Amino acid sequence: MDFPSFPRGLLAMVLAGGLSLSGLAGAAETIKIGVAGPMTGGNAAFGEQFWNGATQAAEAINAAGGINGKQIELVKGDDACEPKQAVAVANRLLDQDKATAVIGHFCSSSTIPASEVYADASVLVITPGSTNPKVTERGLPTVFRMCGRDDQQGPMAADFIVNKLKAKKIAVVHDKDTYGQGIADAMRARLKELKADKKEVLYEGLTRGEKDFNPLVTKIKGSGADVVYFGGLYNEAGPLLRQLRDQGVKATFVSGDGSLDPAIVAAAGGPKFIEGSYMTSVREARNIPAAQKVVAKFKAAGIDPAGYTLYSYASLQSIAEAMKATKSTDGKKLADWLKSHTVTTVLGPKKWDAKGDLKESGFSIYVWGADGNYKEMAQK
Amino acid sequence: MDWHILAQQLVNGLTLGSIYGLIAIGYTMVYGIIGMINFAHGDVYMLSAYVTAISLATLFSFGLDSLPFALLVTLVMTMVITAAYGWTIERIAYRPLRGSTRLAPLISAIGVSLVLQNGVQLSQGARTQGVPSLIPTTLRFGEGDDFVQITLVQLMIIVISLSSMAALTWLIQRTSLGRQCRATQQDRRMAAILGINTDRIISSVFIIGAAMAAIAGVLVTLNYGSFDFNIGFVTGIKAFTAAVLGGIGSLPGAMLGGLILGLAEALFSGMVNTDYKDVFAFSLLVLVLIFRPTGLLGKPEVEKV
Numbered sequence: 001m002d003f004p005s006f007p008r009g010l011l012a013m014v015l016a017g018g019l020s021l022s023g024l025a026g027a028a029e030t031i032k033i034g035v036a037g038p039m040t041g042g043n044a045a046f047g048e049q050f051w052n053g054a055t056q057a058a059e060a061i062n063a064a065g066g067i068n069g070k071q072i073e074l075v076k077g078d079d080a081c082e083p084k085q086a087v088a089v090a091n092r093l094l095d096q097d098k099a100t101a102v103i104g105h106f107c108s109s110s111t112i113p114a115s116e117v118y119a120d121a122s123v124l125v126i127t128p129g130s131t132n133p134k135v136t137e138r139g140l141p142t143v144f145r146m147c148g149r150d151d152q153q154g155p156m157a158a159d160f161i162v163n164k165l166k167a168k169k170i171a172v173v174h175d176k177d178t179y180g181q182g183i184a185d186a187m188r189a190r191l192k193e194l195k196a197d198k199k200e201v202l203y204e205g206l207t208r209g210e211k212d213f214n215p216l217v218t219k220i221k222g223s224g225a226d227v228v229y230f231g232g233l234y235n236e237a238g239p240l241l242r243q244l245r246d247q248g249v250k251a252t253f254v255s256g257d258g259s260l261d262p263a264i265v266a267a268a269g270g271p272k273f274i275e276g277s278y279m280t281s282v283r284e285a286r287n288i289p290a291a292q293k294v295v296a297k298f299k300a301a302g303i304d305p306a307g308y309t310l311y312s313y314a315s316l317q318s319i320a321e322a323m324k325a326t327k328s329t330d331g332k333k334l335a336d337w338l339k340s341h342t343v344t345t346v347l348g349p350k351k352w353d354a355k356g357d358l359k360e361s362g363f364s365i366y367v368w369g370a371d372g373n374y375k376e377m378a379q380k
Numbered sequence: 381m382d383w384h385i386l387a388q389q390l391v392n393g394l395t396l397g398s399i400y401g402l403i404a405i406g407y408t409m410v411y412g413i414i415g416m417i418n419f420a421h422g423d424v425y426m427l428s429a430y431v432t433a434i435s436l437a438t439l440f441s442f443g444l445d446s447l448p449f450a451l452l453v454t455l456v457m458t459m460v461i462t463a464a465y466g467w468t469i470e471r472i473a474y475r476p477l478r479g480s481t482r483l484a485p486l487i488s489a490i491g492v493s494l495v496l497q498n499g500v501q502l503s504q505g506a507r508t509q510g511v512p513s514l515i516p517t518t519l520r521f522g523e524g525d526d527f528v529q530i531t532l533v534q535l536m537i538i539v540i541s542l543s544s545m546a547a548l549t550w551l552i553q554r555t556s557l558g559r560q561c562r563a564t565q566q567d568r569r570m571a572a573i574l575g576i577n578t579d580r581i582i583s584s585v586f587i588i589g590a591a592m593a594a595i596a597g598v599l600v601t602l603n604y605g606s607f608d609f610n611i612g613f614v615t616g617i618k619a620f621t622a623a624v625l626g627g628i629g630s631l632p633g634a635m636l637g638g639l640i641l642g643l644a645e646a647l648f649s650g651m652v653n654t655d656y657k658d659v660f661a662f663s664l665l666v667l668v669l670i671f672r673p674t675g676l677l678g679k680p681e682v683e684k685v
Contacts, residue, residue, distance in 0.1 A: 042608060044506045176655065204654040209614040211604040214392035215646040216654045222385040235508045239606045242513070247388075247529065266510035269605030 031070045031329065033058075033319060034093035035312070036077035036086070036104030036114065037129075042235055043081045045263070045307075046106045050128060051076060052303050053312025054103055056294075057346075061316070067323045072316070075099055079110045086110035090117035099123070100329035103315045106308070108132030109178040115143045122331035124338075126318060128311035129282075131257065132182045136355040142331040144338060144352055146315045147282050147308075148361030150179070150256070154186025154231075155193075156363050157254055157280050161227050162196045165252055165278075169201045171225035173216065173240070175232035176205040183256045184231030201225050208236060217243045225251050233258040238267025238274075245273050257281035260366055260374065261307075271372030283362035284376045285310035285347055294346045314345035387528040389650040390643070395534045395603070397642020398541035402596040403619035404626070404634035405548065406466075406589030412629035413565045413585050414478070416485045420469055420492035422616015424590050427496060428462040428597025429607040430504060433511050447514060451602075459594040466590025467583055475579065493612070501609040508608045511601055533603045544595055545635045548588070552631060561585060565629075618661075625665050627678020636676060640664075 035054045037047035051074075058072040066072060075097040079086035086105055093099040094117065101124040105111040111130035118125040119140035126144040127135060133151045136143055161167045170191070174184035184203075191197045201223040206213055217240070220228060228244065228251045230237055237259035244253070253276075260279040265271050286295055291310055298305040305313070321343045322334040335356070342349050351359040366374040406421045435454040444450050473492045477484045517532040552558035563571040564581045572578045600615075601607060618641060626637025644664055649657040674680050 040501070040506060042506055042508070042610065204649075206654055207614070207658060209610060211600070211606055211611060212392075212396050214395070215389055215649040215657075218385060218388045218392060219650050219654070221388075222382065235608065238508060238510065239604050242605060246513070246518075246531065248525075248527075263507045267508040267606045269510045270512045 029070060030073035031067050031323065032073050032075055032097060032099045033316065034075045034077050034097065034099035034102040034104065036079055036089055036093060036102055037106040038081040038110075039076060039078035041080035041082075043106060043233070045261070046129065047078065049307045049309040050103060050106065050312040052298075053128070053305065053309040053314075054316050056298060056301065056303070056305075056309075057313040057316035057320075060294075060297075061320050067320050068327060072320065077102075077104065079105050079107075079114065081107040081110055083109050083113050086114040087117060090114040094118070094121050094123060101125070101319045101323070101331070101334065103128060103312055103319070106130065107179065108135060108182070111135050112138075112178065115140055118331070119143060124319060124322070124331045124334040126315040128315045129308045131282075132178055133186075134178070134182075136357050140356075142335045142356075144318075144335070144356040145358065146311045146318070146347075146350070147358070148363050149357060150183040151186040151189070152361060153256055153280050153363050154183045154188075155190035156365070157229065157256065157278075158187045158190035158194060158196070160278065160280075160365055161187075161229065161254055162191070162194050162199075165227055165254075167196075167199060167227035167252075169223065169225045169227070170196075170199050171202040171220045171223055171228045171251070172200060172204075173202075173220075173228065173230045173232075174205050175208050175236055177208060177232065179258060180230075180232035181205065182231070183258075184229065187229055187231070206232075206236060206240070208232070210236075211239050213240045213243050214247070216240075217247050217249065220244065220251070221247055221249050225249075227252050227254060230255040230259065234261040234264035234267055238264045238269075241277065242268045242273045253277040255279045262372075265372040271368070271370060274368045274372070275370045277368045278377075279366050279368075279374070280363050281366060282308075282311065283364045284366075287376060288347055290348045291346045310346055314347045314350065317345045318343045318350065382526065384522050384526050384528045385650065389646045391528065391530050391534060392650075393643035393646030394639065395537050395642070396646060397622075397639035398538050398635075399596050399600055399615070399638070400619045400622040400641050401635040401638025402541050402544065402592050402599075403615060404623040404638050405545070405592045405631065407620050407623040408626070408628050408630060408634040409585050409589050411623070413561065413582055414474075414485075414568075415482070416474070417489065417620070418474075418586075418589070419486070419489040419616070420473075420496060421589065421593060422612035422619065423493045423496035424462060424465055424469070424612070425593040425597050425615060425619075426607070426609065426612030427465060427500065428458050428590075428594040429601045429611065430500060430509075431458045431461050431594070432598045432601040433509060433607070436511060436514075451514075451598075455595070455598050458598050459591045462594035462597065463587045463591045466586040466593075470583055470586040475582075497609050497612065504609065506609065508606055510607075511605045513605055514602060531603075533599070537599045537603060540595060540599065541635070544592060545631070548592070549631055551588075557581075557584065621662070621665055624675055625668055627672075627675030630675070630677040630679070633675055633677035640676075 037050040039047040062071045077089040077093050079089045108130040124142045128146045131150045133149050174181040260281045322337045326333045326337050342351050365377045368374045410418045435457045439450045473488045474485045520527045520529045560576045564578045622637035622641045626633030645657045648660040
């Protein structure tokens, strides 16, 4: 079987030539698959989850004979959630590391530009965690996701705010980033459908990286909101929550998966600031009955398969299944196969539509307790 | 807008502005004395937030239960350690480049900034760290839900900033060290000829600037309780802006610039829109620089012949 190479200019060809000479023996026996995400930087925990999930899946698949007799070799790519770095990493994974498929990236703002690189080279990419609709809305045939979309997550929050919390006044805050503003806008669109858009009293964006949101908090207080919806990450959600409570705002805090991270407790300065907040996120994979065997294996290896770990596991399983069935690593063939077949993964059977979105994707609502832990609320 | 909301925004703005002012002092003093922008200063401030948290955690783990004493020890320790960093940075990254082109120390400063950020990220982890609220005391004025509040920490920030500023002005205007600083600022070679150890004076300016950033670091950690390896960047840029707005090289200018910037941000986001508060703040800077190119309190630079 030949491995497709994707020369990008002379330099890349020279580099690739040099590498393949030195690594001829190894290249013939393994199938290289890239794992790209924030391995360093503020979101490094998510990158670690991607990597842990993929390594465990690779071990299991390799132990069972690999893909058509070939072993999987994983290659790490660090984008630090920086769009520019993501593109560089994508190019490196293809040109230097000769990855034939990629699991990644995490931040939607990284996945979007990087996936163009993969699509140009017709390489299959599955993101375990990028929920921005744009990821699969650009007609790129080889781009898939293993998670839901913000336009499913945001509306779920809107339903919850209107029907369960019975909010009278809703303040919407976002972080002006692709993910944060995207999910907030999806939430607002659903508010409109529910004819609750008149209840919105505030819609503003804060600046990522800052810690002082007091002026915004005073404004929220003045608006009399009884629910604050935040589209953004825990780094900002933590201080925002603390300043809300410090200024005596008792409004219920609702946010998305970017804020649902144990680190928010430290970022806010204690569990008492977060208690009673609601956050939507992908369904807790550790609770899925079909996943219990794999979860036990992770625990035996000393890893807690939290967050996106099992999503990354399932992504590699899907890639491997497609490669086995098509006996190919060509992105187009793999994509066509995935779009027309059901793959049995650790998360249960998965099917994709023509865009590369999952046909069924579950989101859940989580609630924070007084002890600084969150738990999944019962689904209807 | 209700009066209590407006008053609350003034409190928010004054607090934020005082912190900008404290950090701006480091930029303005270094610029004043060697005409160099110390881009690593924001990261020195970031470092002080970590030292604060580590010091507090250590003191409490030793069973210290007197909060004021712990805070005092932490403040002193943070100032000393951060000042040591300020001195070291000057010694190894800037002094060897003195006398070379103006751009060389600037690039070196950017390098130091990256080293500090990545060093802290690797040694302390990339995650946002936090300190629980230690001083929950809050003064509230008003009835029911219509109140203006100022926390004790916010009050401390404003009072400590203003008094540090006053102490520093006294130091520069009235003491022998201050006189030597001013002489070095006016003409470094002439000052050296007259027997002033200018290298020592420049070092002490870096030490003072870092110590001020340390005060800001302690206060900010107490107030927001949340920090990561990256906080020096945004705050550093804002403080630098405050220094330029007030007139870079001018001490009262740094404080004035900080307060104006903080108030402008708070009032604009309170009354107009939070999305565009930075646009407004920087437009203000551009406007001031058009009409007063040296900033509000800056002296026009006289060409030395």
